[in-house]
Every structure is written in structure tokens, then in C-alpha cells.
Amino acid sequence: MNRFFTVFAGTALAVPVSFVVWLTSMFGFHQHFLPAAAIGIAGGALTYGTVYAIRLQKFLAKNELSRKEYRFIRKNLKEAGTKIWRMNRALLSVRSVAKFKQRLDLLNVVRKIHRLTTREPKRFYSAEVFYYKYLDSAVELTEKYAFLSSQPNKTWELEESLQETNHVLRELTFSIDKVLQEMLSEDMEQLNFEMKVAKHSLKESRINESVKFDDRIK
Structure with missing residues (x-):
């Protein structure tokens, strides 16, 4: 609303x-x-x-929601907003340009899901795995990576931990993006249906115009 x-x-x-x-x-x-x-x-x-x-x-x-469902979803969205703010804060401490871009891609996908669910709360149920599982992991790993990468003296074990965290974050970005695509799949199917209807209407219109033109010539 x-x-x-x-x-x-x-x-x-x-x-x-x-x-x-x-x-x-x-x-x-x-x-x-x-x-x-x-x-x-x-x-x-x-x-x-x-x-x-x-x-x-x-x-x-x-x-198609009850008041009880809407209160429940709003509560989850509010908590998610706080977690996204933590991700944004952690992102600012990343010094590597390449890693900053990767974390920014993750943050952008997370924000899109949150905005979409805020605008249309009924979509919450198709993104439950994101809100109950992926988001918490993304926040914790992003903050962990930001903290470890800010250490001045990096040992071999620390570098290895950073690489592993970065790898998991890339996989997590892919999984979260998949949730977003699944949320949008119904809209894409509806769009494809509307395009087919529009193309069919245009085709019939051209045929009718062609018949009328031929009749005028005769």
C-alpha cells in the first residue's frame, strides 16, 4: 500500500x-x-x-490477504529492511573495486525482492526461502567478509577464508537472483500471453485490411 x-x-x-x-x-x-x-x-x-x-x-x-497475514508479512518486511541496512553498511567498508561490485550486485538483487514484496505483499509467499534463509546468510557473510578484509595484516589462513567467503557469496547471489526470477515468472508468462494476443489481433487486422483493399480494387 x-x-x-x-x-x-x-x-x-x-x-x-x-x-x-x-x-x-x-x-x-x-x-x-x-x-x-x-x-x-x-x-x-x-x-x-x-x-x-x-x-x-x-x-x-x-x-488476496487477510489483516492477520498482512501484519505478519509487514513484520517480516520490517525486519528484512534492518538486515538490508546492515548489508549496505558493510558494503561501504569493502575496499576492492571488483569485490565491491560483486557485493553491490548482491545488494541490488536483495533490494529488488524487498521492494517487490513491499509493493505486492502477496509475493512474500513465493520468496519465503529468501526471507527465512538466504537473507540471513547474505547479511552474516557480507559483514564477515567486510570485517576480515579490513584487517591490515592478512595471514594465509585469513586470505583462504576470504576467498571461501567470496565464493559462497557468489553462489548466494545466484540463488537469490533465481528467487527473483521465479517471482517474476508469472508476470513474464502473462506478458508473453498478452503479446501473443496482440500479435494475433494485428495479424487479423492486416488480413481484414488486405481483403478490403482487394474488394476496392475489384
């Missing part, structure tokens, strides 16, 4: 309603200033809550 638009729409409606209720309470029902102001604020709050509830219900219906 677009929370900014919801807040904007609710506030834009709640403020004038609150003002009208306040004026009505003061001059229509002869209330004192403070009671009238309290009634006006209550009216505005009720209006805002109604707008939020309506938009939330439409959003849940569109995503």
Missing part, C-alpha cells in the same frame, strides 16, 4: 472535516472553544481512520 498517498489523502480530507465540525460545534451547537476543538479533532481523526481503513481493505482485497 502506498502509505504516502494514504497519509496525504487522509490528511487532505481530515483537515477540512475537522474545521467544519469545529465551526458547527461552536456556532451551530453553541459549544465552548475547547470542547468544540476537541470534537473537531475527533471528527478529523475519525475521517482519517475511515480513509485509511477503506484503502487498506482495497489493498488487502487486491493482494
Whole structure:
């Protein structure tokens, strides 16, 4: 749900309603200033809550989710946001340009999945392996790699550990990207179907135009 638009729409409606209720309470029902102001604020709050509830219900219906499911998913998305922030912080300490690019590729894929799930929470269920398994591993390994690579004196064992961590992170990037592709597979199938329908319509249109042209010539 677009929370900014919801807040904007609710506030834009709640403020004038609150003002009208306040004026009505003061001059229509002869209330004192403070009671009238309290009634006006209550009216505005009720209006805002109604707008939020309506938009939330439409959003849940569109995503085929219950309120309980949505609260559960939002909780997971909030926790994931914190973990992604940790990855971003760890990324800034990587000094190697090549390794920075690899970690950035990983971070970008992670962010895409998180943004997609935030926009369409129903997709959470097709990305559960990412949220419950891959993301935690990605955060821990990214932070571990950043810490070890920042050490001034690297022993042979440390270099070997860095290479192994880097290898696992590459494999993890591939696995997470696969989750993203699976999340988008339904959209791609729908797009392919729409293209086939459009091509068929264009083909029929060209045939009809050709027949009409031949008829005019005759």
C-alpha cells in the first residue's frame, strides 16, 4: 500500500472535516472553544481512520490477504529492511573495486525482492526461502567478509577464508537472483500471453485490411 498517498489523502480530507465540525460545534451547537476543538479533532481523526481503513481493505482485497497475514508479512518486511541496512553498511567498508561490485550486485538483487514484496505483499509467499534463509546468510557473510578484509595484516589462513567467503557469496547471489526470477515468472508468462494476443489481433487486422483493399480494387 502506498502509505504516502494514504497519509496525504487522509490528511487532505481530515483537515477540512475537522474545521467544519469545529465551526458547527461552536456556532451551530453553541459549544465552548475547547470542547468544540476537541470534537473537531475527533471528527478529523475519525475521517482519517475511515480513509485509511477503506484503502487498506482495497489493498488487502487486491493482494488476496487477510489483516492477520498482512501484519505478519509487514513484520517480516520490517525486519528484512534492518538486515538490508546492515548489508549496505558493510558494503561501504569493502575496499576492492571488483569485490565491491560483486557485493553491490548482491545488494541490488536483495533490494529488488524487498521492494517487490513491499509493493505486492502477496509475493512474500513465493520468496519465503529468501526471507527465512538466504537473507540471513547474505547479511552474516557480507559483514564477515567486510570485517576480515579490513584487517591490515592478512595471514594465509585469513586470505583462504576470504576467498571461501567470496565464493559462497557468489553462489548466494545466484540463488537469490533465481528467487527473483521465479517471482517474476508469472508476470513474464502473462506478458508473453498478452503479446501473443496482440500479435494475433494485428495479424487479423492486416488480413481484414488486405481483403478490403482487394474488394476496392475489384
